[in-house]
Amino acid sequence: MARSGLVPLDQSKLSMGMLVSYATSAGATADDGAGRNSPYAEALAKRLRAPGEDVGLMLRRVRADVLQATGQRQRPEIVDNLNGPVILAGPVQPGPPGRVDDPRADDTALWAAVRDSNRADDFEAYLRRFPQGLYADLARIRLRVLQPSPEGRSFNVVNRTGMNLTALHAVRSPLGAQQEWGRSLLASNRPVRPDASYGVSPADGAGCRFDLRVVLADGRESVLLNQDICTRRELEMAAPPRPPIVPPHDPDEQPGATEIGRFKAWTAAAYVTRGQKTCYAFTDAAGNFEPKQNPVMLMVSHRPSARDTVLISAGYPFPAGAKVLVTIGATQVPFDTVGKTAAAQQGAAVVASMRNGPELRAAGAGPGNGEQVTYSFPLAGFAAAYEAISRSCPPSPQPAP
Template identity: 25%
Template structure:
C-alpha cells in the first residue's frame, strides 16, 4: 500500500499518521517519507506543517508534530520501520520567531536521534546539526539519489542508503552528508524484493507483463504510478507511452497553477480599484494581470498539445493491440494457446516524444515567473531582451544558481517555480518607499518635500529684494507716518533747530 499526501495542515497530518498506523498493523515493512521543514528545540525534533505560524518559540509545542509521533506510526511493522526525513533545510522561522526564554536552544538542522524501538532506521537528508541543499532542479540531490537507489530490486536498505550518501556527497561537492540513525539485524532487508524467476512453462511473455503493468499505471493515472512504472521499465515502447502520460499530467498542473495565479491577479486589481489606489499601483496590478493571463493562455495551449499527443499514442497502441490479437493461434485440446503479440508489439515504432513548447512561450513563462519573485519589472511578452537577461542575472545572484542568461529554458522555469516567495530585493524609485512587498509614494506634510535621501525636508521660504523693500506710494506714506525710534529721536536732537549746520565753538589764541 502506498499513500501520498501533500501540503497537509497539522490536524490532517495527525489523522494521516493515525490511519497509516492502522494500515500497517500486520505489515512487515513500514516506510514514512517526509519532505518539508523541521526544527530542533532543546534537543528534540519537530516537523512543521503548512499551517504553522511559529510567532514564538513556545508555539513549536502546539503547532508542530514531534518526530516521536512519526515513530509511533511505524511501530506496528514487524521487520523494518523506516522514517526518511528530507527536512534538514535552513528553517525560515528561526529568524522571525520571538524567544520567550533566552535559554531555549534552537539548533541548525535536526538533532541526533537514537531510536528506542528495535529494527528502526531514521534517515536524515543531512547529518545532525547541518542543513541540506535544495539543488538547481525540480528535486533535491537527496530525493534524486533516493529514487534511484531504494527502488533497486533485492538491494538491502542499509546498502541502498549508503549509496544515497555517496551520491549526495558527490553531487554537492562534499557539502552535504546524509546520515542514518538506528540499527538492524544481520539479514538483508530490501524494500523491493527480487521477483522469483518463473518456470519456462508458466512465465508470461516479457512484453505482455510490461503491457499489463502499463495498463495498471494508466488506470491509476497519477505521477507516482507512471514514475514507478518507468523505474521498472525505463526504456522501450511502453516507457515512451508512460512519458507522454507524465507530460500530460505536468501540463495540467501547470495550467491549474497559471489559472489560479490569474484569478488572484484579477482579485488584486479589483481590490485596488475599489480602495482607490494610486495610478502607479493600478498600472502595476494591470501589468501583473496581463502577464498572468498570458501565462495561463500559454499553459492552456501546452496542455492541449500534451493531451492530443497522449491520445494519439493511445489510439496507435489500441490499433496495434487489435492487429496483434488477430495473430493468436487457435486452441486445440492437446496444445495450449500460442500468441504472437510480443513480436508484433516489439516491432511497433516508438511514439513521438512530446514536442517542446515554442521558445517564445518559454520566454514568456520565465518572464512571468521572474516578475513573481521580484526580479523582473517589464511585461511578459516573450522577447528575451537585455532587460530579461539582466533579470535572470539578478535571480542567479540572489538564488545561488548559475543558469545561462542568453536564453530562457524549461530548466530555468522549473527552478524559479520552486521559489515560493520573493527572491530579488524590492528596489523602489526616488520618491517611493517599501511597504511590505510593494512600493508606495512618500507623503510629506504641507510645507515639506521629499529630498534626495527619500526623507521629508522642510521647504525654506526666501523673500526677493522687491518683497523686502516696497517702493509703492502707500508704503512710503506709511513709513513717513510711522513713529520715530529712540535712535531716530536722538539723532534729531543733535541737529540745530534752525535746520542749518551745527554750531562748533572755537577759540583764537
C-alpha cells in the first residue's frame, strides 16, 4: 500500500564524507507555505550564503527557522557523515577595525539550534564540534536521557536445555570464572520450564559483561562466561553434553564399558578386564575451562583390588607434588596427584561426605601455566549411582575365620 510522506534514506548506505538534509522527518510531508517558497526553502536561501559557516551549523539554523515558522509541525532532519567542517560560502569577512570576534558565538548559536531537539544525534553533533563547549555538560545530560546506557537494562535467559531449571546465577565477569556464583535467582518452588525465559535486571553500574550458570533438574550444570548483555539482550542456555561411557584409564582395560544407569548428574557403568569386573560412577565438571580440550571428571569406583576409590581425572598433567583441595560442605580433604589424576587417600570417608553433600568443589593447578582453577561437581544423583555400582559389584565375601 502506498503512503505519502518522505521516504528516509537507508543510513547504512550513506558513504563517508556525505551529508543529507531532509525538509521534514520521515513519513511526514513538508509545508508548501503561503509565499513564493516553502518554509524550508526560504530558511535555506536565507542561511545558505552565511560566510565562513560550517554547513552542519548552517543546516541546524535552518531547522530552527523551520520549526519556528511552522509552530514545531515540520521538523527537518539531518544525516551527517562528514569527516570534518565544510564551508560553503567562503571565509569569514573581517569585522570593522577594533572589533574582536567572540569565539563563543558559534557555540551558542549551535546550542540554540539543538537544545530543544529530541534526537540524540543532534547533541552528538554539538559535542563533536564543541567537546569542551559552554553547553557540553548539558549536551551530555540530554544524551543520557535520549540514549540511556545499555548498562542496567534487563536481559532474558532462555531455557533451551529441554528440562526444568532449578537454579540460575548471573554475576559480573569474572566472578563466575572464579566460581563466585552467589545465591540462585530462582525461588525453590519456581523452576524455569523448557523454552521459557527469565528476566534478569542488573543493578545500575553493573557493566555489560556477565557470567551465567544454570542447574538442570537432573543436577547437571550449564555455564556461559563473559557474555555481553549490552549487545545481546537474550541469552540461550543449552544442556551440557552427557559424558561418554568411557572406563577410567587402565593400561590393561578391555573395550566395551556397559551402562548400568543414569541418576541425575551421575552415570553408573561397568567393564571387565581379564575376567575381573570394575564398576564406577562418574560425572563431569562445570568450571572455568574448555571441556573439549580438558575434560574433567569425578569418579568413584569399585575394583576387585580396592573399593571406594575416588579420583578426579583432569585431562592434563598436574605439576609434580601438587595437591588438589576438595571441599564438600564443611569438609575439606586434600587429594594427592599423579600424572593427570588426583586421588583421595581415604576414599570411604570422602564417599560418605559425597552422599550427603550438595556439590564437590576441587581447587588446584589448571592446564598450561598452572594457574589456580576451581571445578564444581554436582552430587545430585550420586547416592543412587553409588548404590547401583555397589549392587553390581558387591564386596567380596570375607573368608571364614
